[in-house]
Amino acid sequence: MSATPQQRLAPGASARGEFPIFEHTTYANSCSQGALANRVRAAAEEWLEGWDSNGAEWEFWVERNEAARTAFARLVHAEPDEVAVTTSVSQAVSALVSALDLSGERNRIVISEYEFPTVGQIAHAQELRGAEIVHVRPDVDGRIPLERWAEAVDDRTALVCCTAVSFRSGHRHDVTAIAGIAHAKGALVLADSYQAIGSVELDVRTLGADFVTGGTVKYLLGTAGLGFMWIRGSLLPTLLPTQTGWFADEDIFAMSIADYSPHATARRFDGGTPPVPSLYPGVAGMELIAEVGVPAIEAHVGELVDLLFAGLDDLGATVVTPRVKGEHGALVCVLSTDPNALVAALAEERIVTSTRDMNLRISPHLYNVEEDVDRIFEALARHRSLLA
Numbered sequence: 001m002s003a004t005p006q007q008r009l010a011p012g013a014s015a016r017g018e019f020p021i022f023e024h025t026t027y028a029n030s031c032s033q034g035a036l037a038n039r040v041r042a043a044a045e046e047w048l049e050g051w052d053s054n055g056a057e058w059e060f061w062v063e064r065n066e067a068a069r070t071a072f073a074r075l076v077h078a079e080p081d082e083v084a085v086t087t088s089v090s091q092a093v094s095a096l097v098s099a100l101d102l103s104g105e106r107n108r109i110v111i112s113e114y115e116f117p118t119v120g121q122i123a124h125a126q127e128l129r130g131a132e133i134v135h136v137r138p139d140v141d142g143r144i145p146l147e148r149w150a151e152a153v154d155d156r157t158a159l160v161c162c163t164a165v166s167f168r169s170g171h172r173h174d175v176t177a178i179a180g181i182a183h184a185k186g187a188l189v190l191a192d193s194y195q196a197i198g199s200v201e202l203d204v205r206t207l208g209a210d211f212v213t214g215g216t217v218k219y220l221l222g223t224a225g226l227g228f229m230w231i232r233g234s235l236l237p238t239l240l241p242t243q244t245g246w247f248a249d250e251d252i253f254a255m256s257i258a259d260y261s262p263h264a265t266a267r268r269f270d271g272g273t274p275p276v277p278s279l280y281p282g283v284a285g286m287e288l289i290a291e292v293g294v295p296a297i298e299a300h301v302g303e304l305v306d307l308l309f310a311g312l313d314d315l316g317a318t319v320v321t322p323r324v325k326g327e328h329g330a331l332v333c334v335l336s337t338d339p340n341a342l343v344a345a346l347a348e349e350r351i352v353t354s355t356r357d358m359n360l361r362i363s364p365h366l367y368n369v370e371e372d373v374d375r376i377f378e379a380l381a382r383h384r385s386l387l388a
């Protein structure tokens, strides 16, 4: 039963009861994995119960796959027919580049230095198909100004990859402005939004990108094994992925081995058997996010991030993530002298964070509150020698 407006969960203290981990732990690692909600656990159990009672529940599995497509579409303000359901960002991006002709004059893929490894690795794999890869590197202050994109993109560029928020530093790209630069040269734009979706409002009607991908593990509160890609509808007829599978066919249950007939919609970017164990918790997580509302989450997280910046300044720490609104998401990265030791020291105090490069990563979400931030500062003050 859907909640009435009065029953809607609000970010902060009122949502916390849904997440048992906060009974004993300060969880601030949503950039790796969102905390487990009671209703997400219940959804995972529903999958097991169905399996135990009825064996292969194909009709429910296919229904959950379509529910996931609809939930992803709703989050990015798109139509379900423009959304592929995938097992990962890797699957989505591999299918996407397989649909691009990279053998001719327009054979370049431009990637930022802040892409997740999978995007860089998939791009470089296309060198085997004739692609050239161009890297856009940050300036000394860590920012990648728009001029760097303009220098890198030209008439030979097929695809520009700009992650929405960097997993390693917390920098947020101006996807709309980058897309403007790319489109002026006839290039397509992919925004990997894994570090944004669920904590930063994404609206494909105004974002400017042609493709948006992400998954459920982090701010969408689900499990590994479920992702998506939004594809601009007008591009679909021109894109024929050669990395494909039977769930991408125009008629899955025709079971033909005689031809390749991709679905007319974004389903042509789906793959094989849907990721059933991930669909149940994934849909439940996305429904929870939709109930709270991404704009409300973004505002709440923004306040916590501001507190983090201020407290880290008080500690004299070196904050890597830009403070300017619009230049960061939910992830705050701070330089450490020994990030693994710092994460371990915080874990000893039941504070969960993570590292990338030499950075400690702190990533609040809808369930975090000011007291979490205070606890983190108290612990960081005790381990000040591990902050650079």
Ligand SMILES: Cc1ncc(COP(=O)(O)O)c(C=O)c1O
Pocket (backbone or CB within 6 Å): 087, 088, 089, 090, 091, 116, 118, 163, 165, 166, 167, 192, 193, 194, 195, 215, 227
């Ligand atoms: C920005 C970003 N992209 C992609 C991924 C993961 O990609 P995949 O779903 O292929 O494992 C992550 C994290 O795991 C990420 O932070």
